[in-house]
Amino acid sequence: MKCTMCGTTAGCSGCPIASDFYLPETLAALEVGARGTVRRLASPNGADLRRLLALGVLPGVELEVERRWPAMVVRMGYARVALDAGLAEGVVVSRV
Amino acid sequence: MLDWLRTDFNYGYPAVTPRTGVLTPRAAAVLPGAGADRWLLVGAPNVGKSALFGQLTGVYATVSNYPGTSVEVTSGTRDRDGRAVRVEDCPGMYSLLAVTEEERVARREVLGADERAIVHVVDASHLDRALPLTLQLLATGKPLVLACNHMDEARSRGIALDLPLLAERLGIPVVGTVATTGEGVDALAAAAFAAPVPTDGWGLPHPFAAAASPLAGDAGSTLVAELALCGDPDLAASLAEGDPVRWREAVAARDAQWRSAEEFAVALATARRRMVLALLEGVVPEAPTARRRRGAALDRVLLSPWTGFPIVLLVLYAGFYKFVGGFGAQTAVNWIESAVFARWIIPPVAAAVRGLVPWAPVQDLLVGPYGLFTLGVRYAVAIVLPIVGAFFLVFALLEDCGYLPRLALLLDRGLKRIGLSGRAVIPLVLGFGCNTMATLVTRTLETSRERIIVTLLLALAIPCSAQLGVVLGILSVYPSAVAVWIGVLLGVFVFVGYLTARLLPGEPPSFYLELPPLRLPVLRNVLVKTGTRVRWYFAEIFPLFLLASALLWVGELTGALRGATRLLEPVVRLIGLPNDAAPAFLYGFFRRDFGAAGLFDLARAGVLGPAGLTTAAVTITLFVPCIAQFLMMRKERGPRMALTVLVVATGVAFSVGGLVGWLLRAVGGWA
Numbered sequence: 155m156k157c158t159m160c161g162t163t164a165g166c167s168g169c170p171i172a173s174d175f176y177l178p179e180t181l182a183a184l185e186v187g188a189r190g191t192v193r194r195l196a197s198p199n200g201a202d203l204r205r206l207l208a209l210g211v212l213p214g215v216e217l218e219v220e221r222r223w224p225a226m227v228v229r230m231g232y233a234r235v236a237l238d239a240g241l242a243e244g245v246v247v248s249r250v
Numbered sequence: 251m252l253d254w255l256r257t258d259f260n261y262g263y264p265a266v267t268p269r270t271g272v273l274t275p276r277a278a279a280v281l282p283g284a285g286a287d288r289w290l291l292v293g294a295p296n297v298g299k300s301a302l303f304g305q306l307t308g309v310y311a312t313v314s315n316y317p318g319t320s321v322e323v324t325s326g327t328r329d330r331d332g333r334a335v336r337v338e339d340c341p342g343m344y345s346l347l348a349v350t351e352e353e354r355v356a357r358r359e360v361l362g363a364d365e366r367a368i369v370h371v372v373d374a375s376h377l378d379r380a381l382p383l384t385l386q387l388l389a390t391g392k393p394l395v396l397a398c399n400h401m402d403e404a405r406s407r408g409i410a411l412d413l414p415l416l417a418e419r420l421g422i423p424v425v426g427t428v429a430t431t432g433e434g435v436d437a438l439a440a441a442a443f444a445a446p447v448p449t450d451g452w453g454l455p456h457p458f459a460a461a462a463s464p465l466a467g468d469a470g471s472t473l474v475a476e477l478a479l480c481g482d483p484d485l486a487a488s489l490a491e492g493d494p495v496r497w498r499e500a501v502a503a504r505d506a507q508w509r510s511a512e513e514f515a516v517a518l519a520t521a522r523r524r525m526v527l528a529l530l531e532g533v534v535p536e537a538p539t540a541r542r543r544r545g546a547a548l549d550r551v552l553l554s555p556w557t558g559f560p561i562v563l564l565v566l567y568a569g570f571y572k573f574v575g576g577f578g579a580q581t582a583v584n585w586i587e588s589a590v591f592a593r594w595i596i597p598p599v600a601a602a603v604r605g606l607v608p609w610a611p612v613q614d615l616l617v618g619p620y621g622l623f624t625l626g627v628r629y630a631v632a633i634v635l636p637i638v639g640a641f642f643l644v645f646a647l648l649e650d651c652g653y654l655p656r657l658a659l660l661l662d663r664g665l666k667r668i669g670l671s672g673r674a675v676i677p678l679v680l681g682f683g684c685n686t687m688a689t690l691v692t693r694t695l696e697t698s699r700e701r702i703i704v705t706l707l708l709a710l711a712i713p714c715s716a717q718l719g720v721v722l723g724i725l726s727v728y729p730s731a732v733a734v735w736i737g738v739l740l741g742v743f744v745f746v747g748y749l750t751a752r753l754l755p756g757e758p759p760s761f762y763l764e765l766p767p768l769r770l771p772v773l774r775n776v777l778v779k780t781g782t783r784v785r786w787y788f789a790e791i792f793p794l795f796l797l798a799s800a801l802l803w804v805g806e807l808t809g810a811l812r813g814a815t816r817l818l819e820p821v822v823r824l825i826g827l828p829n830d831a832a833p834a835f836l837y838g839f840f841r842r843d844f845g846a847a848g849l850f851d852l853a854r855a856g857v858l859g860p861a862g863l864t865t866a867a868v869t870i871t872l873f874v875p876c877i878a879q880f881l882m883m884r885k886e887r888g889p890r891m892a893l894t895v896l897v898v899a900t901g902v903a904f905s906v907g908g909l910v911g912w913l914l915r916a917v918g919g920w921a
Contacts, residue, residue: 195516200481200510200511200512201349201757201760202760203512203513203515203516204347204349204481204512204515205349205760205762206762207345207347207515207516207519208344208345208347208349208762209344209762209764210344210379212516212519212520212523213516213520214520214523214524215523221553223555224555224659224660224662224663225659225662225663225672225761227553227659227765230379231375231376231378231379232375232376232407232409233375233376233379233764234764234765235762235763235764235765236655236658236659236672236761236762236763236764236765237760237761237762238662238666238671238760238761238762240758240760241760241761241762
């Protein structure tokens with residue numbers, strides 16, 4: 155995906171222009187140990203959005219990937235949630 | 251900082267005694283809602299709701315089915331100053347925007363028009379995740395109390411909570427509890443009894459309130475309007491029916507600003523989360539001292555496929571094969587059957603009946619070969635109870651320590667192949683205890699496609715514990731027979747699952763759940779859960795055992811039994827079994843385990859050899875579901891689906907059984 159500001163696809167942590175812009179990635183693309191902030195829920199599927207809501211995966215939430223296989227395990231504060239790659243595809247995050 | 255969020259917040263209420271734990275609402279006695287004598291426990295799964303329920307009501311909790319609805323709400327009573335307070339425990343829910351059937355059940359309870367006080371049970375460590383629901387519950391206009399459970403875990407994580415401050419901001423009593431030890435339970439009861447009606451100080455944030463307000467009048471509350479606009483199908487339908495014009499206008503206004511119900515829901519949830527974070531400022535420490543999570547290493551071992559799968563097998567072997575199959579089905583059954591029943595109970599009862607009742611058919615009805623006592627009570631108490639009890643004990647143990655969600659995660663990928671998600675693990679495993687109960691539990695699955703697949707697999711390839719115990723007991727003499735039996739069932743399970751998933755239309759399932767921390771099982775919880783399930787089981791099946799005995803007695807008396815048996819004989823011979831096996835299949839119609847127990851008698855008499863036993867075991871396991879399961883399928887899936895499953899199961903049972911019998915005879919060797 156491209157940066158929301160300048161369109162670069164390379165990493166841009168510490169973007170020189172502004173902190174509001176970010177390089178979007180899907181949660182499914184984060185590796186184990188990576189941390190990110192949820193920016194937006196991009197799932198085209200209404201049911202998936204409702205599932206993410208039930209899990210508490212919302213814009214502004216910070217999360218850390220603990221495991222990717224056999225399903226993703228994500229830590230959010232003291233809570234840990236498991237979700238499959240299909241759902242994680244619909245979560246747009248920026249790395250912390 | 252918080253003021254911009256408050257719409258109409260009453261600062262004066264309730265009186266707070268700083269940091270002394272529980273608060274007594276000021277002048278509680280005169281407030282509306284004070285003295286609430288019906289409490290409804292609401293909360294997410296895994297926050298310790300059931301344990302708290304047990305603490306509030308004592309072990310004498312009664313399980314009740316709500317008539318007419320498909321609700322499983324547990325209820326019990328608590329004595330308070332001589333008044334009986336009725337406590338009800340809802341199925342777990344994450345939000346009022348129901349995704350699963352059980353959440354729909356819980357939501358209906360919450361929105362129902364009655365005078366119940368709501369006790370919202372939350373996990374003290376995850377207040378930020380739970381409070382959005384609290385804010386919604388505030389809008390129901392019912393007396394509300396917040397119970398922060400698992401305070402001990404929060405403390406051990408170094409989270410020091412300022413509950414009085416939270417109570418002041420929310421305007422409702424907030425009580426810290428530890429359900430496993432009973433800490434704070436009395437305080438919670440006192441608070442719930444005097445629960446005030448909240449002042450609705452935390453309404454919808456600005457743009458959303460404007461969207462919902464035109465509907466609020468018809469809906470009865472902004473909460474219903476909010477849920478309908480968020481896309482709840484039931485509530486949307488009822489609002490659209492009430493005033494179609496106004497509903498269409500509201501939807502158009504929503505879509506103009508947010509495009510769809512789902513995006514409205516996400517935007518609202520995001521705004522509400524911001525409200526919650528503001529609300530929690532100062533309540534939850536800013537940066538809690540990070541400590542290593544207890545059990546993190548063990549958790550990695552359980553979740554990693556390399557170590558996780560061997561552990562699954564170990565749990566299956568030790569817990570189910572050894573404990574349920576070995577101890578429950580053999581040691582305990584043998585002892586109760588041959589020592590207690592055969593020696594101490596049956597002879598005196600039989601002698602007494604024969605002495606008191608002169609008429610032979612009535613003697614038979616009570617203590618004959620199909621007698622209510624000798625067959626019904628003996629099978630139920632001596633054969634089924636020890637096995638089922640042992641199973642429910644192991645299941646409750648796994649449930650209480652948090653292993654089941656991990657099992658779901660491990661098996662998710664495999665289950666996706668047969669059209670299911672990891673969540674299906676729970677009904678499928680429970681099916682090994684009681685298929686009827688498991689059919690009910692399919693409600694926790696999201697789509698009707700998943701529910702149908704699981705219902706079919708339960709009816710067909712999952713033996714219930716009574717059946718499992720009896721079959722393993724019979725076959726254990728021949729290890730290769732056990733292997734054939736397990737192999738055939740697994741094959742049928744995978745094949746039928748794969749085929750059904752291909753044939754049934756629908757979206758592929760998705761998997762998501764919250765992983766609760768691993769906890770040491772609490773003996774009391776485990777015993778209460780086991781006891782509740784065993785009681786449910788008995789209430790459900792004991793009458794059927796007696797009915798079956800009575801029907802068999804009538805059949806024997808009128809000769810209908812011999813006729814029916816004779817009808818079955820050709821079918822039984824077709825799959826290579828002796829005629830004597832026919833009655834066992836007949837029993838199977840009444841109870842799956844009844845049929846298996848009939849085989850038990852045959853094996854003991856030495857009528858069947860190993861090949862015959864294996865064939866019979868396979869056929870009877872795959873054979874039709876018992877009456878109780880059939881009725882449950884009808885209730886949950888409708889009569890058409892129940893009949894379809896019945897026909898499919900019978901067909902598969904006899905064709906697979908016949909095939910196995912033929913193969914075993916062709917191979918020869920141990921027949």
